[in-house]
Amino acid sequence: xxxxxxxxxxxxxxxxxxxxxxxxxxxxxxxxxxxxxxxxxxxxxxxxxxxxxxxxxxxxxxxxxxxxxxxxxxxxxxxxxxxxxxxxxxxxxxxxxxxxxxxxxxxxxxxxxxxxxxxxxxxxxxxxxxxxxxxxxxxxxxxxxxxxxxxxxxxxxxxxxxxxxxxxxxxxxxxxxxxxxxxxxxxxxxxxxxxxxxxxxxxxxxxxxxxxxxxxxxxxxxxxxxxxxxxxxxxxxxxxxxxxxxxxxxxxxxxxxxxxxxxxxxxxxxxxxxxxxxxxxxxxxxxxxxxxxxxxxxxxxxxxxxxxxxxxxxxxxxxxxxxxxxxxxxxxxxxxxxxxxxxxxxxxxxxxxxxxxxxxxxxxxxxxxxxxxxxxxxxxxxxxxxxxxxxxxxxxxxxxxxxxxxxxxxxxxxxxxxxxxxxxxxxxxxxxxxxxxxxxxxxxxxxxxx
Amino acid sequence: xxxxxxxxxxxxxxxxxxxxxxxxxxxxxxxxxxxxxxxxxxxxxxxxxxxxxxxxxxxxxxxxxxxxxxxxxxxxxxxxxxxxxxxxxxxxxxxxxxxxxxxxxxxxxxxxxxxxxxxxxxxxxxxxxxxxxxxxxxxxxxxxxxxxxxxxxxxxxxxxxxxxxxxxxxxxxxxxxxxxxxxxxxxxxxxxxxxxxxxxxxxxxxxxxxxxxxxxxxxxxxxxxxxxxxxxxxxxxxxxxxxxxxxxxxxxxxxxxxxxxxxxxxxxxxxxxxxxxxxxxxxxxxxxxxxxxxxxxxxxxxxxxxxxxxxxxxxxxxxxxxxxxxxxxxx
Numbered sequence: 001x002x003x004x005x006x007x008x009x010x011x012x013x014x015x016x017x018x019x020x021x022x023x024x025x026x027x028x029x030x031x032x033x034x035x036x037x038x039x040x041x042x043x044x045x046x047x048x049x050x051x052x053x054x055x056x057x058x059x060x061x062x063x064x065x066x067x068x069x070x071x072x073x074x075x076x077x078x079x080x081x082x083x084x085x086x087x088x089x090x091x092x093x094x095x096x097x098x099x100x101x102x103x104x105x106x107x108x109x110x111x112x113x114x115x116x117x118x119x120x121x122x123x124x125x126x127x128x129x130x131x132x133x134x135x136x137x138x139x140x141x142x143x144x145x146x147x148x149x150x151x152x153x154x155x156x157x158x159x160x161x162x163x164x165x166x167x168x169x170x171x172x173x174x175x176x177x178x179x180x181x182x183x184x185x186x187x188x189x190x191x192x193x194x195x196x197x198x199x200x201x202x203x204x205x206x207x208x209x210x211x212x213x214x215x216x217x218x219x220x221x222x223x224x225x226x227x228x229x230x231x232x233x234x235x236x237x238x239x240x241x242x243x244x245x246x247x248x249x250x251x252x253x254x255x256x257x258x259x260x261x262x263x264x265x266x267x268x269x270x271x272x273x274x275x276x277x278x279x280x281x282x283x284x285x286x287x288x289x290x291x292x293x294x295x296x297x298x299x300x301x302x303x304x305x306x307x308x309x310x311x312x313x314x315x316x317x318x319x320x321x322x323x324x325x326x327x328x329x330x331x332x333x334x335x336x337x338x339x340x341x342x343x344x345x346x347x348x349x350x351x352x353x354x355x356x357x358x359x360x361x362x363x364x365x366x367x368x369x370x371x372x373x374x375x376x377x378x379x380x381x382x383x384x385x386x387x388x389x390x391x392x393x394x395x396x397x398x399x400x401x402x403x404x405x406x407x408x409x410x411x412x413x414x415x416x417x418x419x420x421x422x423x424x425x426x427x428x429x430x431x432x433x434x435x436x437x438x439x440x441x442x443x444x445x446x447x448x449x450x
Numbered sequence: 451x452x453x454x455x456x457x458x459x460x461x462x463x464x465x466x467x468x469x470x471x472x473x474x475x476x477x478x479x480x481x482x483x484x485x486x487x488x489x490x491x492x493x494x495x496x497x498x499x500x501x502x503x504x505x506x507x508x509x510x511x512x513x514x515x516x517x518x519x520x521x522x523x524x525x526x527x528x529x530x531x532x533x534x535x536x537x538x539x540x541x542x543x544x545x546x547x548x549x550x551x552x553x554x555x556x557x558x559x560x561x562x563x564x565x566x567x568x569x570x571x572x573x574x575x576x577x578x579x580x581x582x583x584x585x586x587x588x589x590x591x592x593x594x595x596x597x598x599x600x601x602x603x604x605x606x607x608x609x610x611x612x613x614x615x616x617x618x619x620x621x622x623x624x625x626x627x628x629x630x631x632x633x634x635x636x637x638x639x640x641x642x643x644x645x646x647x648x649x650x651x652x653x654x655x656x657x658x659x660x661x662x663x664x665x666x667x668x669x670x671x672x673x674x675x676x677x678x679x680x681x682x683x684x685x686x687x688x689x690x691x692x693x694x695x696x697x698x699x700x701x702x703x704x705x706x707x708x709x710x711x712x713x714x715x716x717x718x719x720x721x722x723x724x725x726x727x728x729x730x731x732x733x734x735x736x737x738x739x740x741x742x743x744x745x746x747x748x749x750x751x752x753x754x755x756x757x758x759x760x761x762x763x764x765x766x767x768x769x770x771x772x773x774x775x776x777x778x779x780x781x
Binding site: 220 | 616627650652
């Protein structure tokens with residue numbers, strides 16, 4: 001086929017975006033909870049911006065005094081903070097722009113808002129009307145967003161700013177109304193609200209630990225302080241290095257003593273804390289991960305097994321430039337193709353391998369190992385593990401070396417096993433444990449042996 | 451539930467607080483009946499050998515499509531004891547009866563009252579989920595379970611686990627994160643309220659989480675009952691109604707309130723029923739003082755000769771129209 005020479009184009013293919021894409025498409029790629037967290041990220045960045053502007057330090061509980069409150073109801077969603085507000089200039093030039101402008105000022109270090117989409121996406125996801133009130137120092141203005149009206153004009157992308165009387169408050173308040181029916185139904189469900197509190201506690205643990213406060217429907221989000229076991233025979237591993245403008249710290253060890261009796265039915269609440277955590281600029285992106293997004297089943301590495309319940313690893317990526325961090329726009333996933341992240345995974349696998357080897361060794365004397373594990377004290381992941389060190393795990397002595405074992409397995413009606421478990425004093429006892437106890441009982445009563 | 455059936459130990463028809471609870475439930479059902487035509491519904495319950503709730507459903511609401519679930523070994527006796535021909539004894543465990551229901555069966559709106567005498571456990575939870583996911587819109591669901599904190603603390607002696615851990619493990623985020631207020635567990639007194647509230651939250655979550663819709667709008671769960679009663683064992687009865695978007699306005703009308711209040715998380719009917727038994731002579735004396743408000747009642751009672759503590763007397767004042775009178779008769 002003869003090549004066509006490209007000359008001066010006669011026509012051009014249209015490449016401009018549609019508003020529908022922003023209102024209905026990008027909102028599909030993020031969960032409702034993560035949209036809400038985007039708004040919290042803006043508040044936290046506001047606090048850091050205020051501190052930078054006023055020359056405040058960034059050590060210890062430096063976010064003390066800053067906070068955000070969320071109110072989630074079936075008729076409206078409200079988030080308000082005292083974190084400095086959006087300045088009028090930022091609002092006019094940057095804050096309502098779709099996507100972060102290249103000339104946007106670098107006015108906050110270790111930012112967690114980076115794509116310039118969070119607030120708009122949250123509004124579009126939740127409802128059809130919004131009111132953004134901003135009270136930076138000595139200024140005040142309001143932006144009213146009527147999504148239906150804004151959508152009608154495909155060429156005008158701007159939002160009108162109105163004046164607001166300034167008062168002593170300094171911060172931002174966003175009210176979203178005219179909620180979509182599914183959203184209203186979700187907000188009316190107390191389990192969603194409770195889950196949101198738990199998610200915020202989990203994902204902002206390292207921000208709340210620095211003094212930032214968050215409340216949801218009047219309930220203060222608790223300060224989850226992640227801790228790992230540290231004692232004479234147990235120590236978490238700490239690895240630190242700098243990589244392409246990003247400071248990486250990896251901490252891994254035992255969060256809780258391992259189970260010697262893995263329950264028949266594992267429940268999420270019991271296993272959720274274990275696994276790997278990926279943390280970017282103090283924001284937890286992956287929590288308790290047990291998938292190949294971190295190490296498990298990743299390129300031939302062993303998959304997660306309940307035998308590892310009790311293990312936790314944390315990889316912290318910190319950078320003044322958030323674009324260098326391996327996260328996606330939803331801040332709920334890592335960009336697993338990032339070389340920086342791949343290099344971290346190699347080190348995470350090394351530490352995980354040491355731990356999984358230990359879980360195999362401890363099978364020789366699980367009760368003895370559990371005693372040592374349970375006796376160890378614990379240390380804070382965020383404040384107590386600054387110096388690099390190797391992982392230390394208990395030496396397991398084989399209690400009955402030379403003893404041959406066989407496994408006894410037989411089915412029995414579930415109800416019967418429940419009845420026996422209850423009679424043994426623990427209705428939550430696993431079927432395995434019921435089998436062991438009844439076997440030992442027979443051996444003791446009929447054979448007189450212990 | 452394990453062990454001896456509770457009807458071997460308890461005659462369900464003569465428990466004062468349980469009786470009041472039933473009357474409160476059926477009073478609300480009568481209010482709903484005006485708009486929801488409950489007589490066309492199916493009543494689904496655990497009639498045991500006494501069928502007390504079935505009798506109320508038939509006599510007060512006119513329900514004539516009734517299923518009582520009874521385990522196989524007791525089903526023949528239940529068949530003999532059923533008070534009306536319109537009651538059908540469904541043999542087996544609740545889970546298997548619900549699992550065996552056809553699409554047509556589910557299409558009939560129901561009032562289901564799963565009145566267990568044991569604790570809430572995984573099996574009961576699965577029964578609740580099964581019903582709430584499948585029941586036709588307009589269906590009403592209640593569950594009664596034991597609410598003694600120790601029933602939710604597995605283990606022995608000092609090693610017993612906290613009750614809140616058992617609840618979290620079964621109900622997840624339905625249990626409010628601040629429930630224990632920083633303590634290791636809730637108190638014996640706090641537990642029933644936490645259990646009731648968590649169960650209602652759970653039911654809301656199941657309905658929303660099932661993705662069920664009517665006319666492409668999400669169905670909702672509205673909590674109606676959060677009742678605690680204590681005759682011998684402490685029990686909670688909680689439940690609500692699964693409604694379509696359109697039916698919400700009907701509920702607003704019936705309960706003279708708005709949707710925001712209906713979804714506030716609190717049930718319409720909330721009561722702690724722990725009335726002590728009173729003698730016939732005391733009852734008649736108190737009745738002669740009623741109706742009146744709390745302040746007037748407190749004044750009148752002082753000169754009536756009745757010696758009940760004020761709190762108990764006031765509970766009687768609020769519930770006297772539902773207070774039962776039991777008498778022995780020769781048959």
